[in-house]
Amino acid sequence: MGTDLLILFGSQTGNAQDVAESVGRSAQLRQLTSTVVAMDAFDIARLHEQVAVIFIASTTGQGETPDNMKQFWRFLLRKSLPTDALNGMQHAVFGLGDSGYQQYNTVAKKLDRRLAALGSAALLERGLGDDQHFSGYDSALFPWLEQLWAALQDLWPHKDQSVLPGSEGQLPTCKYSAAILNFYDARAVLDTPRETHEQEVFAWTAFTRLEAIASGLAAPPKQFSGCGPGRPFMASVIANRRITSPDHFQDTRHIELDLASSGIVYEPGDLLNILPRQNPEAVQRFLRRTGLDAQSVVRLAAAGAESADRVRQSVQVTVGSLVAGALDIHGACPKRFFFEILAHFATEPHETERLLYFASSEGRDDLSQYNTREGRTVLEALEDFPSAQVPLQWLLSIVPRIKPRQFSIASSLRAHPHQAHITAAIVDYKTPHKRRKQGLCTGVAPFRAFLEERAALQAAGNVEIAPCHLYFGCRGANQDFYYKEQWQEYVSTGVLAADGGLVAAFSRQDGRKVYVTHRIREHAQQLFSLLTHKGASVYISGSATRMPQDVIAALEDVVAQQGQIPQQEAKVFLKALQSSRRCVIEAWS
Amino acid sequence: MSRSNLRGFHDASFVGRLSGVLQSGGKLLVQEAVSATQQDTLQQQVLLGGLTDIRACPDFASLPPGSMGQLLTVEATRPSWESGARSAISLKPKAKVPNGTANGVHSAQSPTQAHSNGTATDKHKIWSLPVSADDELMDEDELLTEEDRQRPEVPSGAACPPTKKACANCSCGRAEAEAAGVKADLTPDMLDNPQSACGSCGLGDAFRCSTCPYRGLPKFKTGEKIALSSDFLTADA
Numbered sequence: 001m002g003t004d005l006l007i008l009f010g011s012q013t014g015n016a017q018d019v020a021e022s023v024g025r026s027a028q029l030r031q032l033t034s035t036v037v038a039m040d041a042f043d044i045a046r047l048h049e050q051v052a053v054i055f056i057a058s059t060t061g062q063g064e065t066p067d068n069m070k071q072f073w074r075f076l077l078r079k080s081l082p083t084d085a086l087n088g089m090q091h092a093v094f095g096l097g098d099s100g101y102q103q104y105n106t107v108a109k110k111l112d113r114r115l116a117a118l119g120s121a122a123l124l125e126r127g128l129g130d131d132q133h134f135s136g137y138d139s140a141l142f143p144w145l146e147q148l149w150a151a152l153q154d155l156w157p158h159k160d161q162s163v164l165p166g167s168e169g170q171l172p173t174c175k176y177s178a179a180i181l182n183f184y185d186a187r188a189v190l191d192t193p194r195e196t197h198e199q200e201v202f203a204w205t206a207f208t209r210l211e212a213i214a215s216g217l218a219a220p221p222k223q224f225s226g227c228g229p230g231r232p233f234m235a236s237v238i239a240n241r242r243i244t245s246p247d248h249f250q251d252t253r254h255i256e257l258d259l260a261s262s263g264i265v266y267e268p269g270d271l272l273n274i275l276p277r278q279n280p281e282a283v284q285r286f287l288r289r290t291g292l293d294a295q296s297v298v299r300l301a302a303a304g305a306e307s308a309d310r311v312r313q314s315v316q317v318t319v320g321s322l323v324a325g326a327l328d329i330h331g332a333c334p335k336r337f338f339f340e341i342l343a344h345f346a347t348e349p350h351e352t353e354r355l356l357y358f359a360s361s362e363g364r365d366d367l368s369q370y371n372t373r374e375g376r377t378v379l380e381a382l383e384d385f386p387s388a389q390v391p392l393q394w395l396l397s398i399v400p401r402i403k404p405r406q407f408s409i410a411s412s413l414r415a416h417p418h419q420a421h422i423t424a425a426i427v428d429y430k431t432p433h434k435r436r437k438q439g440l441c442t443g444v445a446p447f448r449a450f451l452e453e454r455a456a457l458q459a460a461g462n463v464e465i466a467p468c469h470l471y472f473g474c475r476g477a478n479q480d481f482y483y484k485e486q487w488q489e490y491v492s493t494g495v496l497a498a499d500g501g502l503v504a505a506f507s508r509q510d511g512r513k514v515y516v517t518h519r520i521r522e523h524a525q526q527l528f529s530l531l532t533h534k535g536a537s538v539y540i541s542g543s544a545t546r547m548p549q550d551v552i553a554a555l556e557d558v559v560a561q562q563g564q565i566p567q568q569e570a571k572v573f574l575k576a577l578q579s580s581r582r583c584v585i586e587a588w589s
Numbered sequence: 590m591s592r593s594n595l596r597g598f599h600d601a602s603f604v605g606r607l608s609g610v611l612q613s614g615g616k617l618l619v620q621e622a623v624s625a626t627q628q629d630t631l632q633q634q635v636l637l638g639g640l641t642d643i644r645a646c647p648d649f650a651s652l653p654p655g656s657m658g659q660l661l662t663v664e665a666t667r668p669s670w671e672s673g674a675r676s677a678i679s680l681k682p683k684a685k686v687p688n689g690t691a692n693g694v695h696s697a698q699s700p701t702q703a704h705s706n707g708t709a710t711d712k713h714k715i716w717s718l719p720v721s722a723d724d725e726l727m728d729e730d731e732l733l734t735e736e737d738r739q740r741p742e743v744p745s746g747a748a749c750p751p752t753k754k755a756c757a758n759c760s761c762g763r764a765e766a767e768a769a770g771v772k773a774d775l776t777p778d779m780l781d782n783p784q785s786a787c788g789s790c791g792l793g794d795a796f797r798c799s800t801c802p803y804r805g806l807p808k809f810k811t812g813e814k815i816a817l818s819s820d821f822l823t824a825d826a
Contacts, residue, residue, distance in 0.1 A: 043633075045717045077726040081715060104740045106733065113732040130741065354796055369799050376794075384795040384808075579730075 004159075005034035005152075006050050008042055010057040010069025010107065014400075016096050017215065018335050019129075019141065020056040023148075025172050030149060030161045038217045039072035050089050052123070052155065054148070057111055058096035061587060063103025068217060073107075076114050086120035090155060092148055093122075094141065098131040105130075123151040135368035138336065142361040171344050175214045177303045178393040181316070186297035189316050197277070199318065200325025201232055204275060204402060206315040207300070207326040211401060213313055214302035232275050232404075233262035238419065248479040252425040254410075259418050266409055268449035272420050273404035282330035282379055283323055289382050290395065294320030298392065319392070325402070330377045332400040336367065338381070341390070341398050348387040355385060408541075408586070410445035414456030423448070423482060444472060444482055446541055446586060451487075455495045467497035469530070473516035473547075475508040500526050516547070517554040527555070528562035537582045548585045592620040599631060604638025611667040619663045632663055640665035775802045780817075783809045 005027055009020035017038070024036040039055075047053070058066055065073050093115070095108020105128045112126040127144030129137025153161050181189075194202065208230055227233040239256040257272075266272070287294055300322075301314040323329065336359055343355035357363040358370070370376060378399050382388070390398070411421035423445040447470060458465045470487060474480045481504060490496040500523050505514045520527060530536035538555065540548045552574055560570035577583035591607055593599065599619050607617055617640060621631055632643050643665045779802065789796040793808040809815045 043629075048713050048716055073729075074726065077729055079725045079727050085715065099741050102740070106737075109737045110729050110732045113734075113737070114729075117732070132741075350792070350796070358795075366799070370795055374794065374805075381795070384793045 003033040003035045004052065005032055006042075006053045007034050007036045008039045008053060008055050008069075008072075009036070010039050010055075010066040010072070012058055012060050012066035012068075013403075015137070015335075016056045016058040016066065017217075018337060019094065019096065019137070020054075021215075022337060023054060023056065023145070026145065026149075028172070029163050029167050030152075031159075031164065032152070032161060038215075039069035041068070041217055042072065044072055044075050048086055048089065052152065053089060053091050053120075055091060055093045055108075055111055055115075056096070057093065057108045059098075059101075059103060059105050059107040061098070061101050061103075062585065063101075063106045065107050069107075073111070076111075076118070081118055083117065084119040086115060086118040089115075089120040090123045091115045091120045092124055092126075092151070094127040094129065094144055096129045096131075096137050100132055104128075123155065124148060135364040136372065138361075138364040138368070142364065171341075174303055174393050174397055176210075176393045176396045177301050178391075178396065179299045180319075181297045181299055185299075189297045189318065190295075196321070198234060199321040200277070201234065201275065203315075203317040203321040203325035205230065205232060206317060207322065207396075207401065210300060210302060210313060210315050227262045227264055229273075232273075233259070233264060235259055235262070235420075243423070243482050244425075244480045245478055248475070250425055250427070250480060252423065252480060252482065254482075255422050255424060256411075256416075257420045257422070259420055264420075265413065266420065268409070268412055268453045269446050270409050270449075271406045272409050272422060273406055274422075275402065275404045276331075278324055278328075278402070279330060280324070283320075286323060286327075286329045286379050286382075287320070289379070289386075290390065292319050292323065292392065294318065294323070298322065300393075300396065303393075327395065327399045328378065328402045329399060330379045332378075332403070333372050333376055334378050334381055334398065334400065336364075338378070338398040339367065339371075341394055342381070342385055342388045345390050345394070346385055346388040351385045351387050355388075408445040408449070410448040412449050412452035412456055414460075415452040421445075421448075443541065447539070448483055448486070450539075451490055451495055455490060455493065458493070458495060465495065466534075467494055467501055469497055469501050469503065469527075469536075471503045471505065471516050471519055473505040473507065473542075476506050477504065477509060479508075481506075515550075517550050520551065520554040520558060524558040524562050527558050531555070531559065531577070532563065535582075537584070538577065539584050539586070541586045543587070548587050552583075552585075590618040590620070599634055599638075601634045601637035604635050604640065608639050608667050613667055613669050615667045617665050617667070619665070621661060621663075631661060635663055635665050639668070641668045642666040775806075779803075780806075780815050782812055783815055784811060 005024075007020050007024050007027075009016045011017040011020070020036050024034045027034045039057075057069060060066065091112075093108050093112040095105040095111075097105030097108070099105075108126055108128065112122065116122060124144070124147045127140050127147075129140045131137065133139040149161065153159075235257040237255060238258050239254070241254045242251060243254045244250050244252045286292075296319050297316060298319055299314050299316050339355050340359040343352055343359060346352045346355055358367040371381075382390075407422040407424060409420050410423045411419060413419075423443065425443070451468060451470070454465045454468065457463045472481065472487070474482070477484070487496060487502045491498060491502050496502050503519045503523065505516045505519045507513050507515060531538070540551050542548050542551070556567065556570040556574050559565070559573055560567045563570070574583065578585075591599065599621050604617075604619070607619075611617060617635075619631070619635060632645060635643055643663060645661060645663050783791065783803065785791055785803075787798075789798075790801055790803045791809045791811055794804060797804050803809075803815075806815055806817070
């Protein structure tokens with residue numbers, strides 16, 4: 001390998017990757033060389049040769065491993081690996097998780113245990129970052145890092161790992177290079193006939209690929225035709241209907257998208273990724289603040305790329321489409337690294353001082369207060385520190401890339417060929433300090449997809465469909481009982497059972513508060529029979545904070561009471577249903 | 590024989606096409622200009638292209654002047670089995686040697702091994718075997734101990750930083766404590782004529798304390814009326 005440290009990450013939303021990169025930079029300050037790369041991009045055949053490996057792994061809500069470490073993890077789980085397979089290696093694990101979820105940091109915990117079982121020696125106890133802490137995972141990360149550097153000093157006592165004076169003030173190497181093209185070189189880009197929105201999507205696609213290359217993720221697949229992950233399709237909107245009553249506080253939309261020639265296929269339960277468009281006013285504000293010229297054309301490349309690669313992988317776009325299409329300037333919160341870099345470019349002493357404070361261990365709580373707890377955006381932060389003029393290649397490095405928004409697909413291709421429907425609620429909320437924000441979330445969508453599929457199969461005639469039972473909790477029958485008529489039709493055609501097939505719980509109707517859990521208990525006998533005699537599966541979709549847990553608890557009560565068994569045994573039964581995938585939770589927040 | 594001065598020219602799919610015109614057992618020589626760090630990459634691409642018995646030839650021919658790096662020659666063979674061929678492997682180690690190379694299934698040398706200086710022991714070959722569908726995986730849930738399965742309790746009020754204000758739906762008792770004391774609330778006078786003893790309030794949220802009454806408001810100059818932006822809600826809905 002040639003470097004002192006190998007830093008491997010498994011990251012779903014980019015947080016673990018950020019941590020891995022910052023550990024790499026901190027290592028560099030301590031005169032240690034490192035390689036930072038996603039687990040799946042690393043040739044695992046070389047793992048046993050390593051001396052010191054640091055793992056940064058996040059756990060998603062339901063305890064799943066991030067996509068870019070799935071293969072690596074599978075490999076490590078092989079029974080054929082002997083208990084001394086990793087003798088000679090030392091490891092350190094830091095996990096990112098959320099103790100609000102049942103599966104808290106299970107990925108990092110399992111990884112730590114498995115590495116030890118394969119003969120690797122732990123340099124220090126695993127660190128567990130928790131989103132529930134005031135300053136998030138930083139709370140655990142800072143102290144863990146101190147221990148890590150101490151452990152490495154013990155491991156290599158003769159190696160000078162002191163921080164060289166003055167090195168902390170140095171600007172690190174930028175991941176990207178950006179060059180504004182002259183008029184003639186720019187012509188090729190400017191002359192390409194593409195309307196604005198398409199240009200923005202093209203910029204996003206190209207920058208996404210470049211980011212993966214520059215960040216040591218698994219190399220993206222070579223030339224592909226057709227659409228798929230990282231290759232968006234411009235879909236037309238066929239319908240956009242409000243499906244909540246006009247007097248209801250929430251504006252929920254049923255949206256139909258035409259997938260026509262995209263070749264995209266999906267199954268019930270799949271998610272659709274939709275690339276949002278940014279507010280043009282915000283884009284203009286950003287351009288004014290940064291002094292960038294929207295019309296200029298820039299050539300971007302991964303810094304340090306060898307010359308043949310560089311030409312092949314460079315991206316040429318207008319600055320305007322890059323900012324509007326690829327950089328999330330008024331949505332996602334920046335990371336700590338943003339403030340670290342901004343400190344280099346601020347010229348007012350009080351700004352520099354504040355930025356350095358925010359980036360430090362001592363300032364992490366105040367940073368959290370200012371940044372994540374207020375949903376601060378890049379644009380707002382730049383306007384709060386007006387003296388900082390950040391060059392374009394650094395903006396690319398520190399401004400979060402626009403991420404697609406995921407929606408559960410609410411339709412079945414059998415019922416609506418070449419279409420995808422989504423059910424989206426537009427939510428207005430206020431931050432702790434009364435600043436207005438907007439959000440989107442979905443609810444019953446996957447079940448509409450599921451039932452449409454079953455209805456279509458039934459209509460086709462050759463498959464026998466067991467009737468389903470839909471329990472739907474909402475505010476009122478005339479307010480937000482989405483797709484009511486469709487469910488009623490399914491009851492009459494037998495897709496939903498005639499008895500107890502459609503059970504609604506209205507929480508704000510006629511002065512009564514009825515929840516799905518109440519209804520579950522009312523139908524205890526039938527549900528018990530379904531779960532135990534009929535081999536029924538349960539799918540729960542709801543807000544992560546309470547609803548899924550409450551439903552499970554209600555089902556435990558049903559099983560305990562109807563089966564006349566102790567509560568503990570009922571709990572075991574529900575757990576077994578979950579591990580055998582007969583009980584599946586889709587939780588969102 | 591395929592030769593290129595362009596690094597990265599021989600990628601897996603190209604090698605695959607080249608191997609397609611070989612007879613079974615036929616040899617392919619690939620020469621490419623590589624840098625010192627890229628020798629592995631070329632061999633990897635040849636492997637991924639479906640060839641076996643990969644050998645890097647140690648003599649580097651010289652390139653025309655002005656070229657970067659060195660010319661690396663890699664020799665490889667098109668395997669004698671066709672895709673879809675099956676053979677059983679026993680994964681029980683025979684003495685110290687994993688049995689992966691028995692029974693006619695030839696595992697190609699990994700690029701690392703081709704380059705190792707002979708210190709890789711037989712036991713390390715297990716890392717290079719490709720994962721087949723027959724490979725059993727352990728149940729990962731078994732890795733967790735009882736302690737691992739515990740979740741930390743939700744941080745108590747004491748875990749919040751001392752300067753943090755009570756939350757709107759406070760459940761830890763801080764709200765009552767604050768209610769007993771004097772709170773600095775924002776008044777209309779303060780909006781018309783904002784003052785700041787510390788001098789930081791006017792600089793914006795980035796410089797304000799967590800208890801600052803001006804939090805959430807835009808920047809201001811002392812004494813100048815604060816202009817509220819149109820998307821700022823002052824009343825609770």
